[in-house]
Amino acid sequence: MKYKTLIASLLIFTVHVSSEDVLDETVYWELTRVDTKIEEKKFDEAEKILNRWYKKNWRSRSYNKAVIARTFGFFLYQQERYDEALEKLQVSYDEKALPLAESTTLVQALAQLYTTQKQPLKAKELLLNFIEIAEASAKPVPGLHNIYALTALIYSTEENFVVAYSYINKAISLSSSFREDWYQLKFAIEYNKKDFIAAEGSAKTLLLNKPNKKIYYIQLSAIYNVLEKYDLSLATMEVSYMKGMLEKPEEFTNLASFYLYRKNPAMSARVLETAITNESIIFSKANAKLLADSWLYAKERTRSLEVLTNSLIENPDDHKLAKQYVDIAFSAFQWNEVIIGIDRIEKLQIKDDGKYQLMQGIAHFELKQNAEARGSFIKASKSLKYKDSGLAWLEYLEALKG
Secondary structure (H helix, E strand, O other), X not given: OOXXXXXXXXXXXXXXXXXXXXXXXXXXXXXXXHHHHHHOOOHHHHHHHHHHHHOOOOOOOOHHXXXXXXXXXXXXXXXXXXXXXXXXXXXXXXXXXXXXXXXXXXXXXXXXXHHHOOOHHHHHHHHHHHHHHHHOOOOOOOOHHHHHHHHHHHHHHOOOHHHHHHXXXXXXXXXXXXXXXXXXXXXXXXXXXXXXXXXXXXXXXHHHHOXXXXXXXXXXXXXXXXXXXXXXXXXXHHHHHHOXXXXXXXXXXXXXXXXXXXXXXXXXXXXXXXXXXXXXXXXXHHHHHHHHHHHHHOOOHHHHHHHHHHHXXXXXXXXXXXXXXXXXXXXXOOHHHHHHHHHHHHHOOOOOOOHHHHHHHHHHHHOOOHHHHHHHHHHHHOOOOOHHHHHHHHHHHHHHHO
């Protein structure tokens, strides 16, 4: 709030008070002078006026003193002189001369200052005391919803989520408009209370009121996931993707992984390919594996193999990639690629328990290279795990000779 707006609003308050709480005319015009000085950015002169009137001797429980101290306190608050502001605002409150209608902003500022000064217990005591007085009032107290919200925040920092929840709900019920920060707090409390059904409602409210904020799509999707509403969780993230909200690399890979998990591997692959093309994510080993797996599960084995081929160009010594290449080539019946891949495995001296010798033999056989196939099956038959398979293939080759 700007200085002029702040001081002017405080002066307006003084007009709407009972006959017992009337600001002296001289004081009123002096505070108007302060307002003018602030508008002219003559802050030193404004402070001199406030300081002179603040030091004046007033009777006990003086409305004049309370208004001057409050005005001075807010002036210092705006200058970020928080220790001095706290002192002046506390003096104003202790006078107990301000009507409830004028006190909510003062109490709110005091509580915030105490919290900033790492005195949360004093802040809570002040707020609870004011709430007790306000709730006993016969008339509604303007701004009480702000006091409830601040009290909820303090209880929340103490991890007393049950009490915090009651206060934030009171605040929201009294507010005539949507308050984003209050619903954020409400959602956080519900999440910490593990009341995920209620958290779903708060997340929806935040998203409906702020549809251009990515964080609310992420929150709602996460809650749907916790509630095992997986299709809704994925649909929520899809909307954020289609709106072009995804920016971080992990956001694209998380969405792709979710598609894969929900048995839509083709969409997973498309998200990854588009992100790689647009340079939203890099073509790393991990991303290449995810893309290759996506195409594989989409029964696009050739495209999966192409991804691994490109990845191996950049990572020629990677054992996992080399083995994955052979496995996918074999499942795609790409026999030349199987042989190329196993040659790579041998060059990398990757331990073989007979599996790759057997696969190599089958690839040679499919390519009608029976002599080479026989050599590979002999090697496989000497392994412990694939001995029987190797021998069976050798017998089959012999049978073919007739």
